[in-house]
Amino acid sequence: MVILIPAYEPDGQLPALIRSIRNVRPRASIVVVDDGSGPAFRDVFDDVRSLGCHLVSYARNRGKGFALRAGFGFIADKLPGRDVVCADSDGQHTVADILRVADRLRENRVLPWGQATMVLGSRSFAGNVPARSRLGNAATGLLFTLATGERIPDTQTGLRGYPADLLPWLRSVRGDRYEFELNLLLEAKTNGYAIDPVDIATVYLDHNSGSHFRPLADSARIYAPLLKFLASSFTAFLVDTLVFVLLTVAIDSLLLAVVGARAVSSAVNFLVNRHLVFAHGREQPAHATGIRYFALVAVLLAANFGFVWALQAMAVPALPAKLLAEIALLAISFAVQQRFLFTGGATMHATGGPRRTRTHIRA
Structure with missing residues (x-):
């Protein structure tokens, strides 16, 4: 299993998360993608590299979807055959929940029907949750249900697990920013993949002040x-x-x-x-x-x-x-x-393979 963490202008929560993972799983493979954070954040990423993580970086900010695809590409090339658990860099996902998603991925591998299944860490949005997060997830969930007839409790979760077999398809899904994760859900059923929600804790640090989500621009991309x-x-x-x-x-x-x-x-x-x-x-x-x-x-x-x-x-x-x-x-x-x-192949999009950029990879 590989833990993939996209990061843009991260603070101390990112090294703290990695240290927590190392305390529980010292030999875990962790890939961090620096989504064009710039020289001001070099110390944070140097700290990440010193903790034994693989680091993928590029100069210009391209968005979360692009960062995830870059990470999937690195894993497919350098760490093939491994399941992937994606987590956010801002401390919203506990180590226990990350491992819970990883465990469910392993359990699904032995199911008799053998259908490729992605695992979603599903938050309950109970307690002290920022209003924009609560309303945004409710609105997206409603529109998703109306459009697809499927109900998913948490469409905006960043804690997700993917079996290794899905990596080629994951790299083909469109969207460079936050809409990428919703596009995955929209196209999953089309491509014959199942979705398995797992309950996780709802954590917001300092009212989610570390989030780089842009309410108007990114909401428009997600809802489009x-x-x-x-x-x-x-x-x-x-x-x-x-x-x-x-x-x-x-x-x-x-x-x-x-x-x-x-x-x-x-x-x-x-x-x-x-x-x-x-x-x-x-x-x-x-x-x-x-x-x-x-x-x-x-x-x-x-x-x-x-x-x-x-x-x-x-x-x-x-x-x-x-x-x-x-x-x-x-x-x-x-x-x-x-x-x-209107279904296509499970591995490539009509416009071709995933878009690529020049990346620098350090282990």
Whole structure:
């Protein structure tokens, strides 16, 4: 097992964390990535190197996602075949919790179904938690559930464990800053990987003053993939509803109105999802993906029609019935598209391998 710690302008919490790890696991392999902290922090990283850590560094700050990929690349090249536990440098993760995540990784390796599983250290956000952290995680969790149909207790945790087999895929996921960790969760199910939450302590030192999270810029990066999913669905919903209303006025047939509206909106939704929403949408041939997509449309259309018909039989007007049906089927539609339709290879992204920069590696 390797412990990977990305660090940008760290304080004394970083060497203190490493000393605590060394007290419990003296021979643990620890990789620290200096994310362009600059000369002012050389003493901290010299201290880290003196504690027997591998140090990966580069001159310019590139963001947490870039730092993690640089660390994954070093581990894949120099320490191959080892599981990786990622922890933050600011003292928010206790040694006991880091080892708890590592132990769960080992336990998952012997499970009978053999599915590659990432482990998330999941905080409860109880007690004295900064408001921006509590609200930010709640908002991200809600949007994640709406977009994917999956519920994860802590989508923003930095304490995560990855089996060695996932390293090639981890290096291919997009995002250079905090959005990288959310993109991992969004793409995990698509690539057939499981997510296993493990309870950990909720620790914030000095109201999280050491965090380099930028509330506006980084929140926009984090929420962008989720909002993109929802925006695509909402656009199709508006098209579908508009065409449905027009057809109910023009023709006296609920079936034709539902079918016609869905034919138009599904074509719009397919094009938007394939080209703009799903990262691997254009990796598959358009005709093959289109056949699967419109087969899904047919199934959802039948369910939609049955739902609307049942509601109208209960004296619910056509438009409210339509709204309720769309909401009920939204999560199912996205989950199927993400998992089975717009999926790509598990190791490389459509735009190629991970972006690289010149790094200096010291052990």
